[in-house]
Amino acid sequence: MPSPKKPAKAKKPARPQFGDWDQPRVTALLVLADGTVIEGFGIGAEGEAVGEVCFNTAMTGYQEVLTDPSYAGQIVTFTFPHVGNVGTNDEDIETTNLAAHAGVVGCVIKEAITEPANYRSARHFDKWLKARGIIGLSGIDTRALTARIREHGMPNGVIAHNAKGKFDVKKLKKMAADWPGLVGLDLAKEVSLTQRMHWDEMLWDWKDGYQTAKSSPWKVVAVDYGLKRNILRCLTSAGCDVTVVPATTKAEDILAMKPDGVFLSNGPGDPAATGEYAVPEIKKLVASGKPVFGICLGHQMLGIALGAKTVKMHQGHHGANHPVKDFTTNKVEIVSMNHGFAVDRDSLPAGVVETHVSLFDGSNAGIALKDRPVFSVQHHPEASPGPQDSHYLFRRFVSYMEKAKR
Numbered sequence: 001m002p003s004p005k006k007p008a009k010a011k012k013p014a015r016p017q018f019g020d021w022d023q024p025r026v027t028a029l030l031v032l033a034d035g036t037v038i039e040g041f042g043i044g045a046e047g048e049a050v051g052e053v054c055f056n057t058a059m060t061g062y063q064e065v066l067t068d069p070s071y072a073g074q075i076v077t078f079t080f081p082h083v084g085n086v087g088t089n090d091e092d093i094e095t096t097n098l099a100a101h102a103g104v105v106g107c108v109i110k111e112a113i114t115e116p117a118n119y120r121s122a123r124h125f126d127k128w129l130k131a132r133g134i135i136g137l138s139g140i141d142t143r144a145l146t147a148r149i150r151e152h153g154m155p156n157g158v159i160a161h162n163a164k165g166k167f168d169v170k171k172l173k174k175m176a177a178d179w180p181g182l183v184g185l186d187l188a189k190e191v192s193l194t195q196r197m198h199w200d201e202m203l204w205d206w207k208d209g210y211q212t213a214k215s216s217p218w219k220v221v222a223v224d225y226g227l228k229r230n231i232l233r234c235l236t237s238a239g240c241d242v243t244v245v246p247a248t249t250k251a252e253d254i255l256a257m258k259p260d261g262v263f264l265s266n267g268p269g270d271p272a273a274t275g276e277y278a279v280p281e282i283k284k285l286v287a288s289g290k291p292v293f294g295i296c297l298g299h300q301m302l303g304i305a306l307g308a309k310t311v312k313m314h315q316g317h318h319g320a321n322h323p324v325k326d327f328t329t330n331k332v333e334i335v336s337m338n339h340g341f342a343v344d345r346d347s348l349p350a351g352v353v354e355t356h357v358s359l360f361d362g363s364n365a366g367i368a369l370k371d372r373p374v375f376s377v378q379h380h381p382e383a384s385p386g387p388q389d390s391h392y393l394f395r396r397f398v399s400y401m402e403k404a405k406r
């Protein structure tokens with residue numbers, strides 16, 4: 001009897017392509033502290049990381065967002081669906097501390113990453129994420145996640161990527177639930193430069209790229225709590241000769257450098273937790289009478305140094321189209337924002353005025369001392385990414401230095 005024909009061996013399905021929508025395989029998870037598990041495709045580095053999950057509504061500038069040290073301890077969900085499609089380059093990195101992995105621990109995007117299409121692109125976004133150790137997840141309904149954050153606040157969560165799709169979900173749930181969160185967390189000195197650095201690069205120009213400053217009459221010391229490079233470029237382009245110093249630098253050492261003004265940078269973590277190395281030193285800098293300008297974390301810590309309190313926000317502000325009103329000019333500017341804490345306006349002591357307010361939710365966006373050239377804003381006037389409406393603040397700082405010198 002003829003032997004029955006062997007059935008043809010079933011063809012193994014092709015290995016799922018990276019980020020392929022039709023493939024059912026789950027290679028990444030976002031596990032929230034309340035036990036919610038969101039399944040997606042892994043991108044970037046493999047591993048697990050815990051952080052606070054927030055959303056950012058900017059339509060451009062993902063590379064700047066992901067290298068902004070203010071995002072340390074956070075997982076960013078991009079509401080714009082196409083992230084990664086213009087690739088990455090070495091010029092759009094925001095952190096000053098290239099040695100440290102300063103910035104987000106994870107990112108969540110909707111669509112699969114396409115091949116990069118931009119003349120400035122040097123590297124595929126996926127490879128870049130991997131090289132920076134950023135764990136990513138794609139292919140989920142980022143609108144639903146955003147709506148959830150808007151309603152219930154920013155949850156703590158774990159982002160996990162495993163190419164084999166193997167996860168210990170119970171362990172990840174515990175990891176997310178056990179993480180104490182950003183309140184009380186001091187992260188500024190983790191991301192700060194550890195050595196002084198001189199800065200003379202100006203803002204990017206379409207024709208010439210980054211140029212070096214030729215004349216910089218105003219000597220500024222910038223304290224790096226997680227500084228963004230574009231802030232330094234804005235200072236340089238406004239005529240400042242900038243020396244960046246580590247977060248832990250003493251006020252005496254800063255003043256010994258004889259600056260015309262002192263700049264307090266943005267940065268990650270809880271402003272009320274930065275401890276002895278920041279707020280007490282800022283108090284001394286204010287007492288010196290020198291012009292002082294603070295941005296974001298610098299604004300919040302200046303607020304504390306002046307006697308105000310900071311509070312944790314419900315969903316925070318992370319985007320590039322937030323309206324803010326400047327009471328000193330009565331003008332509205334569209335700004336870039338990235339913060340989860342805010343200065344409580346009701347706690348502002350006598351002598352400190354509110355100069356700016358967020359027109360989204362009425363939260364404080366700027367303060368100034370009545371009798372001294374000391375001021376700060378909650379938003380990011382360097383706008384990287386974002387509109388440039390607030391660049392005038394760097395000129396305001398220079399005008400204070402001019403006045404102080406006269």
Ligand SMILES: NC(=O)CC[C@H](N)C(=O)O
Nearest residue numbers: 266267296297339340341
């Ligand atoms: N961009 C910043 O400087 C952020 C400040 C602070 N870490 C916050 O979340 O509010």
